[in-house]
Amino acid sequence: MQKTTVVVIGGGATGVGILRDLCMRGVDAILLEQQDLAYGTSSRYHGLLHSGGRYAVKDAEAGKECIEENTILRKIGRHCVEQTEGFFARTHLDDEAFEGKWVEACAKVGIPTIPISVEEALRLEPNLSPKIKSVYRVPDAAIDGFRMVWQNVASARKYGGRVLTYTTVVGIEHSNNQVVGIKVRNTLTGEVSNIACDFIVSAAGSWAGEIAALAGINVNVQPDRGTLIAFNHRITSRIVNRLRPASDGDIFVPHGSITILGTTSASVNKPDDTVPNAKEVVELLNIGEALFEDIRSYRMLRAFAGTRPLYSADPNATGRGASRGFVTLDHAHDGLKGFVSVVGGKFTTYRLMAEKVTDLVCGYLNVKTPCRTAVENLVEDTSPALMAKARLYFPAYGAELAASRLGSEGLEKVIARIQEKPEKRQLLCECENVTMAEVEEAAADSTSYMISDVRRKTRMGMGTCQGAFCTFRSVGAVDANGLSWGKDTNVLFKEFLQGRWKGIRPILWGNVMREMELTRGIYEGTLNINGAIDNEGI
Amino acid sequence: MKKHHNNPDSCTACTVCIANCPVTAATRKFRGPKMVGPTLERMRLSQDDIEPSLEYCSNCKNCDMSCPSGVPISTLNMLARAKYFKNRKRSLRDWILSHGEKMAKLSAATPGMANFGMKMSRGILKKIGISDKAPLPAYASKSFSKLFKNLKQTSYPDKVVFYPGCFINYNDPQVGMDFVAVMQANKLEVIVEEGFVCCGSPLVVNGFLDEAEENAKQNVQILKKWTDKGYPIITCCTSCGLMLKQEYQELFHIEGVAEYAKHLYDADEFLLDLHDQGRLNTNFGTLNEKYMYHAPCHLRAQGMGLPGVELLALIPGLDVQDADAGCCGISGNYGFKDDKYDISMEIGSGLFKTIKESGRDTVVSECGTCRLQIGHGANVKTLHPLTLVRKSYEAYHK
CATH class of the missing domain: 3.50.50.60 (FAD/NAD(P)-binding domain)
Structure with a gap:
């Protein structure tokens, strides 16, 4: 035992x-x-490291905690935090009176807010709606869950x-x-x-x-479901919050190659009620349009949902009403x-x-050792020498990302794999720039039992094609490496493709539909995945 | 919807562009249009890095043509190249190759000397990165604009505006003169506007985007002025035509391009339109001759079929066979570069083989640099289709 x-x-x-x-x-x-x-929930949210601006008016204590922790995490977590800064933008639909209250509340809890002209905001973020009325800069950041x-x-x-x-x-x-x-x-x-x-x-x-x-x-604990949309590219390089009392569809967060819009809020009975639906997606797009008027021309990658664990001693408090x-x-x-x-x-x-x-x-x-999590970095910086070495082996736009995912030790291991077999340098996931070597390294980790586990470690399959090409490549890699969990390749295919399908189904129109038909052609047509699966399966 | 940056969202990663990219087929140094174009565009929006293979895109546009989703892939590459060069020094080689117009003006006083000098200095050019084997064009003794000024046209009420472009103006003015003769034979008077500048195509491919935009603004203003008056604009160079009509819209945000673009024609296309309207002078004399035809990539990118082949089919006796063997490899000034010369020749090898096996000693093509490359690679003579049209008109009167 x-x-x-x-x-x-x-x-x-x-x-x-x-x-x-x-x-x-x-x-x-x-x-x-x-x-x-x-x-x-830690990966089913928008990935915003709050400055606290969102809470300042209604819950000053939460706002204060946010700005303090935000400051700490930007320092100790610089390999998972992207210091994008954020905007709070008031649209033509939002109450002007709230703006003054908000500025005052932020000042009270120590959240710096810098007003800038709409013109300057549009210069910095050209895709923002020119109809916005006022904009403030805040120290928001993006954090990769x-x-x-x-x-x-x-x-x-x-x-x-x-x-x-x-x-x-x-x-x-x-x-x-x-x-x-x-x-x-x-x-x-x-x-x-x-x-x-x-x-x-x-x-x-x-x-x-x-x-x-x-x-x-x-x-x-009352699970409160929030649905979000991931867009195919970075439509903004800063976080953009709607300057109004916290509500649905208020926040756009750029993350690496994508942008996330969230969220909705609805009480649900089960903590794993995480299947998003098209109605929520359409609602988010309708709301998001006030900040980014071309929102419908941006391709969505998928929708996803998580449940916030809202706690109340009062069993009747729900949604954004709960603390x-x-x-x-x-x-x-x-x-x-x-x-x-x-x-x-x-x-x-x-x-x-x-x-x-x-x-x-x-x-x-009776342990007296003081807490040091606020002062010790989560992971150490990769040395300049190792980074220089990594750049020799990773493709363009790949070395920095790989280093932040892998840390120094993991990076060394992946480099060693490429040194041993240079062909492992090729991209297994082209959309998110993940090499075969990194996928193999993640697959060999003791916590990997299925392709989705590898995905969460690498971002493989999370880009434009949503698994159309990397699924068969990664299944092939797992199979070729003789990993214990990779014996039944049909199960591997099904698990990964179904996981991707879960987020694609509620957004199945336009380019997503075309992409899905390509995927279906590859897996159902060329590879006949469903034909190969035992009839007792689904 | 296109606003301030090009949206890579239409790409479904289907890889059709890779299968149709002549550069990818010729060398593994290029990571292919999908990767370098829309895929890395997502990365370029999120971080700064350098994709070394970006320089291998030749902007031939076979990727754009093959894309089932309408992604302007090669334009994404050209914009990325411009961004790359924003804060970097350009090589003398790239400056020279991009500024043919300036170079030509410098040499215009003494083209004979310039040509002599160029022959002597191929060794020096090699040192700065221009291949000593590449088929660099010679300057004509008199530019098209000089020849045109001395030409007495018959005046007609119907007029067309001719955009000659640098190659015809400085290197191959005879094509321009043939064009004027063909227009005159169709009772059309040709206007050549002095204010036209280089369309910008050679600037764009080497990352001089700002200069190209300046040229574009000037050309757009003039083109718009003439089309507003109801005159059609005609080019004989397919790369100029593509740039003026389509690439300006993809690269820049200049008002008026979409409007004048409807009235901008390739010369062969224009003549075929006249034929459809029953207005083409069809007094073609018989030419009992055999030619191969090569369709320039930048003609195919315009999606107008092969008007040159259709036009030449009207000439009695003439036997023109479409080589249908892909890109010639030159892509403007791509094949002139020392480090691209071999790739360029490898790309064109299929075409050269087809031409040689045909046994025909002359190739007809609309594009000036395609003609240079084909002459060099297949060791044949080359012509613009209009030269044959003029010849046929003249044969009728003999």
């Missing part, structure tokens, strides 16, 4: 933040994730942290009102096992209610010692949440 001091449940931002903090303070910890890391989670894990691993993915919690073991262990099931093999531990921290986000219920404790603040629930008050749930909160403040929870846990464990 595995043993550890603390088990952290949930491989999203909060969970990995806690894992890292515990490990940095010398506490032995294992993180459990029911799917892949960042599978849940996948990379941020991975870099926290990489840092935690350096301090001895362990991670088990595709591992779901089936029971909380306790004795004399004290946690003694946790019962888990590997979702890929079905194997059930126990992990002995002194403490359990549930950072399961929208699933926190289900976890607490295993110990007979009631935690009222975005976070709460740490020490279940000692419910009669079970050694069990804490952290609920609510936002991606931007994940580190602060982790610090508070870790403080609490360390208090119980």
Whole structure:
């Protein structure tokens, strides 16, 4: 039986933040994730590192936390944060009176806002609607959810942290009102096992209610579904927020090669209600048009949805009415010692949440080491020498991105693969510039069990063609490398293509339709994927 | 919708452009139109880097022609090249090759000396990166504009405006003179406007986009002036025609191009239109001669079929066979560059072979630099279709 001091449940931002903090303070910890890391809400959002401007008027405390954490993350997380800065733009549809209130509220909590002329804003962002009325610059930034989670894990691993993915919690073991262990099931093999531990921290986000219920404790988390659209190219190089009280479809965030527009907000019953629909997409486009009037001429790549874990002691509070603040629930008050749930909160403040929870846990464990997550970088900078070397082996526009995804150690390994076999330099994913060598390296990682796991590590399949070409190439690469999880290639094909299809279905018109027909031609026509799959399958 | 940057969104990554790219077929140094064009355009919008193979795009436009989604792939490449050169020094070689008009004006005083000097200095040109094997054109002893000024035309009420372009003006004025003769035979008076400047095609391919835009503005103003008055504009050079009509719209944001473009014709196209209207002088004398025909890429890119072949088919006795063997490889000044010469010859090799196997000793083609390359690569004589039309008209009266 595995043993550890603390088990952290949930491989999203909060969970990995806690894992890292515990490990940095010398506490032995294992993180459990029911799917892949960042599978849940931490990758299903717009990737905005808030300046706090969005919350300043309604929730000054949240606004203050945001600007403080934003400042920290821009420093410690510079390999997952893109310092784009942001605009708050008031359109002709928005209430002028709110603008003054907003400027005042931002000043109060220390969020710098710099007014610029509409003319200057249009010069900087030519695709913005010329009808906008006023614009402010704020220190927003874009943060890559996948990379941020991975870099926290990489840092935690350096301090001895362990991670088990595709591992779901089936029971909380306790004795004399004290946690003694946790019962888990590997979702890929079905194997059930126990992990002995002194403490359990549930950072399961929208699933926190289900976890607490295993110990007979009631935690009222209301999953609130938000749908977003990814566009094919960078229609703006800065984040653009609508200057009005926080509402749907207010935020455009550039991320590497794409732009994300979000979000909607609707209460749902299940935390994994993440299938987006066309109605939400059309609503977002209608709203987004006020900021970018040509929005319908920009090609969408896919729609995606996640659930915000809104917590309220009041079971009737929902949607944007519920607080975005976070709460740490020490279940000692419910009669079970050694069990804490952290609920609510936002991606931007994940580190602060982790610090508070870790403080609490360390208090119980009598660990006095102070928190250092605000001062130690998530990953170290890649040395100029290594970067120069990488540029020799990676194609144009590829070296920097690969370095930020892989970190120095991973970069060295991928370079070594290319040195050994120069043909591995070729792009497996042309749209997102991912080499065969990097895909093979990601596929060989102990947390990879399917092509989508490789996708989340590399961005393979997340660009223009949405898997049309990289699916057969990556399945081929996995097969050729003889990886244990790659034996049934039909299953690999189906898993990846269905995952892409989930986000394409609600936007199936125009160029997306044409792209999909090409994909269908390749997989159903040329490769006859469906014909090859066992009739008992779907 | 096109606003301030070119939108790469129509590309479905289908790779048809790669299959049709003559440069990709000839060398692996070029990563292909899809990658360098729309795919990297997404990257260029998000970060600064250098794609070394960008310089291998020849702007022949076979990718644009083959694209089922209408992506102006080669134009994305040209814009990226301009962006690349924005803050970088250009080579003397690229300056010389892009500024044929300026070079010609410098040499105009003494073209004989200039040609002699050029022959002597091929070694020097090689040193700056111009191939010593490439078929550089010689300057004519008298430019087209000089010849035209001394020409007495018969005045007719119907007039056309002729845009000669640099190659006809400075290197091959006889084509311009043949054009005027053919127009006169059709009771049309030719106007040549002194204010026309180089269309900008050689500037664009070497990244001198700002200068090309200045030229475009000047030409647009003049072209618009004449088409507003109801005169058609005619070119005999397919690259000039493509630039004035289509590439200006893709590259720049100048008012009025779409309007005058409707009245801008290739000479062969214009004559065929006259024929359709029953207005073409069909007093063609018999020419019992055999030729090969090569369709320039920049003619095919205009999507007007092969008007030269159709026109020449009207001439009794004339046997013109379409080589239909793809790009000749020269792409303006691409094949003149020392590091591109071999690629250029490799691209043209299929065409050269077809020509040689035909046994015909003369090739007809609208494009001046195609004619240079074909003469060089297939060791044959070359002609513009209008030269044969003029010859046929003259034969009628003999």
